[in-house]
Amino acid sequence: MYPSRFRYEAPRSLGEAIDLLRMGGDYAKVLAGGQSLVPLMKLRFASPELIVDINNVPGLDYHRADPDGTLRIGALCRHADLERSALLAGTQPTMAAAAPLIADPIVRNRGTLVGSLCHADPQGDWASVVLALGGSVVAQGPAGRRTIPVADFVTGPFQNLLAPDEIAIEAVIPAARGARSGGYLKLERRVGDFATAGVAIALETSGDLVTRAGIALTGVGGSTIGATEAAASLVGKPLTARAIEEAADLTAAVARPRTDHRGSAEFKRHIVRTFVVRILSRADAAEERAA
Numbered sequence: 548m549y550p551s552r553f554r555y556e557a558p559r560s561l562g563e564a565i566d567l568l569r570m571g572g573d574y575a576k577v578l579a580g581g582q583s584l585v586p587l588m589k590l591r592f593a594s595p596e597l598i599v600d601i602n603n604v605p606g607l608d609y610h611r612a613d614p615d616g617t618l619r620i621g622a623l624c625r626h627a628d629l630e631r632s633a634l635l636a637g638t639q640p641t642m643a644a645a646a647p648l649i650a651d652p653i654v655r656n657r658g659t660l661v662g663s664l665c666h667a668d669p670q671g672d673w674a675s676v677v678l679a680l681g682g683s684v685v686a687q688g689p690a691g692r693r694t695i696p697v698a699d700f701v702t703g704p705f706q707n708l709l710a711p712d713e714i715a716i717e718a719v720i721p722a723a724r725g726a727r728s729g730g731y732l733k734l735e736r737r738v739g740d741f742a743t744a745g746v747a748i749a750l751e752t753s754g755d756l757v758t759r760a761g762i763a764l765t766g767v768g769g770s771t772i773g774a775t776e777a778a779a780s781l782v783g784k785p786l787t788a789r790a791i792e793e794a795a796d797l798t799a800a801v802a803r804p805r806t807d808h809r810g811s812a813e814f815k816r817h818i819v820r821t822f823v824v825r826i827l828s829r830a831d832a833a834e835e836r837a838a
């Protein structure tokens with residue numbers, strides 16, 4: 548199917564883009580990688596009257612670490628940039644594990660992490676990863692900038708907190724205070740598919756104690772799920788087999804999978820539990836190697 552008719556604008560500055568969005572109101576949409584928006588328009592699930600393509604806005608294609616270790620990912624940083632990133636490979640195990648699992652190479656060349664957060668698909672991988680890491684989104688609109696924790700940014704399936712005239716300009720991952728470990732595991736029916744179930748875990752440790760933990764789930768509920776109780780159960784303790792089993796049980800308990808063409812609810816919950824044990828056991832082994 549062809550999309551409905553729309554006006555297309557490609558502004559050359561953020562200010563111009565925000566002015567266009569203000570004029571377009573509820574009928575305007577930002578276009579970043581286009582890997583979610585364009586398919587939705589072709590299916591006519593979305594029929595914006597104005598497309599504001601931000602790809603000509605300079606200075607949004609970065610990902611970089613501040614001197615204190617805070618990671619910033621610009622709105623035009625592509626999934627492929629993160630997949631090939633030496634910075635992520637060395638400092639962000641959860642993100643580095645997730646990047647090659649997003650879609651397929653063609654989608655990864657255009658799609659963006661920030662666009663994925665804005666799209667707020669319950670099966671989007673980045674939302675779980677950024678939630679587990681305690682990240683946030685920086686939005687810019689006519690009134691200036693505001694920083695929104697991802698836990699609040701995604702308000703439901705395909706819904707976010709942005710006002711119609713705001714642009715998400717970057718995602719921010721706070722600096723780790725301890726040694727970082729963790730990972731992302733995703734079960735997919737074939738390479739390039741959305742998750743049947745996915746688990747993101749981000750840990751910080753000091754000595755053999757976990758000092759911070761984040762756990763979040765992809766594709767097993769109506770939105771990205773933060774397993775906060777499971778994460779809290781790990782903090783202040785070493786990663787013993789018992790602590791890992793307890794966190795796995797608590798995580799599986801908050802999954803809300805539905806039986807569908809990807810598998811039964813029971814199977815998906817089992818996968819969630821198994822992935823938690825697997826990621827935490829690897830983190831434990833890595834710490835032992837480092838000690």
Ligand SMILES: Cc1cc2nc3c(=O)[nH]c(=O)nc-3n(C[C@H](O)[C@H](O)[C@H](O)COP(=O)(O)OP(=O)(O)OC[C@H]3O[C@@H](n4cnc5c(N)ncnc54)[C@H](O)[C@@H]3O)c2cc1C
Pocket residue numbers: 576577578579580581582583584585586622648649650651654657658659660661662663665666670671672673709713714715716739740741742
């Ligand atoms: C075949 C296929 C397979 C895929 N598989 C996966 C997968 O396995 N895992 C996964 O996580 N994703 C998958 N995706 C989605 C892909 O990752 C998209 O790139 C991502 O969801 C959206 O990023 P984008 O830059 O393409 O956003 P766009 O498509 O440009 O935009 C998506 C939405 O976000 C809004 N938006 C985008 N950027 C901004 C911004 N800076 N400020 C305000 N609003 C903004 C748009 O207005 C639109 O509503 C797949 C897509 C395809 C086509």
